[in-house]
Amino acid sequence: MIDRLSGISVFVTVVEAGSFALAANRLHLSRSAVGKTIARLEQRLGVRLFHRTTRSLNLTDDGVLFYERCLRALVEIRTAEALLENGKQQVSGRLRVSMPVLFGRLCIAPVLTTLAREHPGLELDLSFSDRVVNVVEEGFDLAIRNGPLPDSTGLVARRLGDNRMTLCAAPDYLARCGLPSNVEELVQHDAISYRRTGVIRSWLIPQADGTVREVIPKTRLLMDDLQAIADAAVAGFGIAWLPCWLIRESLLKGELRRVLSEIPGINFEMHAIWPQTPHLPLKVRLAVDALVSQLPSRMVF
Known part of the structure; x- marks a missing residue:
């Protein structure tokens, strides 16, 4: 030929x-x-x-x-x-993106919809799911992942920022039950815990020597939805361990206060991943650049 x-x-x-x-x-x-x-x-x-x-x-x-x-x-x-x-000069066509449900709705979707408003030729196909999708087989242009990435051939990754976790509680709960002054006192408090795939997730607290301590709190409420846990924390049911991006507005409004704020929160890396190609499509590059630029301000307090 x-x-x-x-x-x-x-x-x-x-x-x-x-x-x-x-x-x-x-x-x-x-x-x-x-x-x-x-x-x-x-x-x-x-x-x-x-x-x-x-x-x-x-x-x-x-x-x-x-x-x-x-x-x-x-x-x-x-x-x-x-x-x-x-x-290559004008963004056009459909961009398929997979993202975690809650993080995607609160942090990723606003950035991408703003990008679409700036580029009328760009079409968005956003999939909200907490399962780990197969980017290539399922035809996604881009996927957002939280935590360490497994070794994957044929994929490219770019770090978007850190998912910082923090302990928090409502002011009225702390007024009733007191503010913990150290990690040991946490077990004396009511906790709102997160359960996923049948496992109750421990609270991970960084130590001065660089190690991470696992704290298993006295659970009063057990839920498998982070937004429900945040709502329960605002309602004063106890202390919760939550990502800063989720409770940022509640912290700014004073509905929640950080607990043991002098201890730095543990971070989980956030990445964008996409299929490896000889030439990165402009729509993918602009989407990743927008996320790298705008996500950090949405993820910290």
Whole structure:
């Protein structure tokens, strides 16, 4: 197929140049190479394309017919190339993104919808799910992952920021039950705990020596939804261990207060991942750049 396209390109150039010599000059080939290419093309097609004399070079009837069709094909190819080149400068087409439900709704979707507003040709197809999708097999352009990434061939990852966890409680709960002054006192308090896949998640507290201490609180409420845990914390049911991006507004409004705020919260890395390709589509690059730029301010307090 490559040889056929090469022969067609040489043929069209010869017609437009009006001679083998001028065509050879335009193609940076020898005159002999051009002549052999046309000869092979005629042999393959089984027709003569040119009337040749020492002074002139004219198309045969078959040559005219073939030239018209070849010209149409080359115009289509050049149009396709122009569209692709234009697509590198203007964002267009559908962008399929997979993201965790709550984090996606509160943090990712607002950034991407703003991007879509800035680029009218961009279409968004957002999938909210806490399961780990197969990006390639399920046809996603982009996926957002929380925590360490497994080794994955054929995928590219870029860090978006840190998902910082913090202990918090409502002011009225702390007024009733007191503010813990150290990690040991946490077990004396009511806790609102998170359960996922049947396992109650421990609270992870960084230590001064660089290790991480697991605290299993005295659970009063057990839930498998982070938003419900945050709502219960605001309602004064106890202490919760939650991501800063989820409770940021509640902290700003004074509905929640950080507990043991002098202890730095543990961080989980957030990444964007996408299928590895020779040329990264502009829509993916702009989406990732927007997330890298805007997410950090949404994820910390």
